[in-house]
Amino acid sequence: MTAQSAQRWGSTLDSVVVYAQGAVCRRLARGSAAPDGRVRVTGLPRSLDPGSLRARVLSAPGVRVTEARVEVEAEPRGTGTPDESRREFERLSDEYAAAQGHRDRQLSLIEEVRALHPVAPARRREDPYRSTPVDAWLELADFVDERLTGLRNRLAEAEEALRNVEHDLTVAADRLDRATTDAPSAHVETEVCAVLVLDGTGDAEVELELEYGVPGAVWVPAYRLAYRQGDGSGRLVLRASVAQRTGEDWTGVRIALATADLRRRTDLPRLRSIRIGRSQPVPTPSGWREPPAGLVDLFSGYDAAGPGPATTAAPAPSAAPVAVGAGFASAGAAGGSASGPVPPPPPPLPGYGGPSAPQGFGPAPEVFGGGTPALAPPAGVPQGRRPRTGSRSFAGAPAAMAPAASDRSAPPPPPAPAAGPPQPSGAELDYAALVLCGPDEQGGRRGRLFPDSPFDPVAAEYRRRAEAVAALSLPGQAVRPRESAGSFDHRFDATARADIPSDGTWHTVTVGEIPVGLRTEYLCVPSVEQTVFATLVLSNATDQALLAGPVEVTVDDDFLLTAALPTLAPGGVRRVGLGPAEGIRVTRRTNLHESTSGLRNNTTVLDHRVHVELANRLARPVTVEVRERVPVTSEPDVRIEERADWTAPDEGTGPDRHAPGTRVWRRDLPAGATAAFDGGYEIRIPTGKALAGGNRRS
Structure with a gap:
């Protein structure tokens, strides 16, 4: 199909789903197809993955897409093109x-x-000494x-x-x-097209949807939290930093963000049955046929005509075997040339080659270049189960011939693979992409169909530049979504369309607002540091997880700080630290009294007393949580007796997991109020368990 035989439709980028690495783009095209149903949809990027192209009809019942492939058109740029x-x-x-x-x-x-x-002139022995010309020097x-x-x-x-x-x-x-990579190159303008074949078009107008995957797109979540003191809720706005270098600018597109891996496998595993016996299930026919017998005879006249004009291509090795049916004819083993007449092939093996194979030629030794030589089945073997054998040439001898019995140094023939029909690959079954090799091909390729998969250095360079986006340095406190999502995948759809140029830098996109529950609590651990810290307790009441990332906290319309938001699962509750609270003071004093008890004073008693004072100097009531610690022991003879009104918190999980022996006081303090906490514990250690010279007071 040529460019003149198909109608050209323009397309517009409608939506993009950005994954953890890579993106899936969706384009829309509309028009009336030709009677033969061939359409070329233009506007695709150069870095797209050709194997990811998908097309379907949206608004024409009865019309379907029967073929879709990617083609690249190139033409010199005009002199007036701005760059x-x-x-x-x-x-x-x-x-x-x-x-x-x-x-x-x-x-x-x-x-x-x-x-x-x-440089003074050379002086001969008989010449007198000359005076130095100082002026010249x-x-x-x-x-x-x-x-x-x-x-x-x-x-x-x-x-x-x-x-x-x-x-x-x-x-x-x-x-x-x-600069954006959407602009064409310096001298050649390339255009990627999707070549489609439609069935049942008629005269109706058809709307098409094209989907394709592109590398070079990454994103990380970011948040903006705004709340007012005293309120039980706040506004958490989900934003995303997106960078892409896919080769096309995303202008006015709907953006969706997903945490899944775009390159993961999506095909379902298929468990096949194990059968014992001769009766086996009939394989599904693939439409593949073996090349005809005697295919090499088509090039006898071409070989007999002698070598063609000299070319810059490297000549083929003189001893390279040329596959001919069940054996090989070495072009240079007997001193002949590759362009001379081909000697007659060796006789067929006993029991192989039927009467329909002229001159002992069996089926072609290669199946589209990817299979192994297939010989005619021996007597008694059904036609549907042909044995296959490998082909290997040594010293110009036929590959299918066994070495002589007297030649002890010859290697044994390779083991034959399992009997059965050849299994062509998916590329060999793509008949529209197969190319017929010409008479100059060597190694049994001429006259046969092979998949046409030339290496495209331009496309490889585009993909390499696109994948370099994954190495961008992340914004402060940002976490990649694949790391914070864990074992689950989430998708977030933006509420408005956005513009993201293909320049490989971070661009901020507002996704939407997420309702969260908020309350402010104050936490202090005076045994470690006598400072009260303000915290926000966030509760996620939605059905989507909040991924880890930076959050800009705004209190009463004043920017406070940028904190790190941990991953918050649906229904989860986590704390976000806001730093020290200067308006609340805490003081801690301890007292230790050591004594003995027991009938013979054989038990050491360490009496620890803790006194904590809080002072609220803020203009609003606050809730303060004071954490203390009590020693823990694994010795049954060592006893610890607590004397306080504190409580043991829940164990918690992950970062909220409390250390063993943690105790908590919680108190609501009005504005300007103070509070005092008294606690303590006794440690009773038998004399036999005491450490000689050890520090028992801490």
Whole structure:
């Protein structure tokens, strides 16, 4: 199908789903198809994955897509096409090269002038001594000094100009590197098209939807939290930092963010049954047929005509075997040339080759280049179960022939694979992508169909530049969604359309508002630090998880700080620290009294007393949680008796898990009020369990 035989439809990018790495784009196209149903949809990016293209019909009942593939069109760019960034970079590159050459010329001139020095003429033995011309020496020294002074001044000017041009070139290179990759290249304009074949179009207008995957897109979550003191709820706005270099600008598209891995497998595993016996299930027919017998005879006249004109291609090895049916005919084993007449093939193996195989030729030894030589079945073997054997050539002998019995050094023949019909791969069954190899192909490829999969260096370069986005440094306190999502995947749909250029830098997109429950609590651990810290207790009442990321906290319309929000599962409750609360004071005093008890004073009693005072200097009531610790023991003889009104908290999980022996006081303090807590515990240690010289007071 050529570009003239298919109608060209334009397309618009409608929505994008950004995954943990990579994205899936959705385009819409509309038009009336030709009677043959062939359509070319333009506007696709250069970095798309050709195997991810999907197409379906939206608004025409009875119309379906029967074929979809990707093609690339290239044509020279016009002279009037604007490309200011690249043109400026090339101009500065030329100026830099010229300035560097001018500087190098000045350096070479300085070295030449510096090398000037007087040389006295050679004196013969019989010649008398001559007087030194001092004036000439001084004139030469003055000339060298004057010349070097001027050259050094020019060198300083050249180096200054070189530094200026180098700075401008660095700025232009950075601007070109950060520019959007949606612009075409410097000299060739490429256009990626989706070639579709529609069935049942008629005269109706058809609307198509195209989906394809592209690399080079990443995102990380970010939040903005606004609340007022005293309220039980707040506004948590989910935002996302998105960076993409897919080769197309996302302008006015619907954005969705997903935590899943785009490259993971989605096909379901298939468990096959194990059967014992001769009766086996019939394999599903694939539509593949073996190449016809005697295919090599088609090129006998071409080979007999002699070598063609010399080309730049590397010649094939003279001893390379050419596959012919069940055996090989070595083109150079007997001293002949590859372009000369092909010698007759060896006779067929006993029991192989039926009467329908002329001159002992069996079926073709390769199945679209990916299979193994298939021989005619022996007597008694059903037609549907052909044995297959590998092909290997040594010393120009037929691969299917066994070595002579007297040749003890010859390697044994390779083991034959399991009997059965050849199994072509999926690429070999894509008949529209198969290419017929010409007569110049070697190694049994000529005259046969092979998958056409040439390496596209331009597309590989686009994908390499796109995948470099994954190495971007993350914003402060940001966490990649694949790390914070855990074992589950989530998707967040933005409420409004957004614009994200293909420049490989972070852009902020507002996703939506999430209702959360909020309450402010104050926490202090005076045994570690006598400071009260303010915390926000967040409760997630939605059915979606909140991923870890930075959160900008705003209290009463005043920005407070940027904190790290942990991952909050649906229905979960977590704390977010807001820093020290200067309006609440805490003081802690301890007292230790050591004594003995028991009939023989054989038990040491360590009486610990703790006194904690709180003072609320804020203009509103607060809830303060004071945490203390009590020693824990694994010895049954050592007893710990508590004397306080504190309580043991729940164990918790993850970061909220409390250490063993933690005790908690909770108190509601009105504005300007104070409170005191008294607690303590006794440690009773038998004399036999006491540590000699140990510190028992802490």
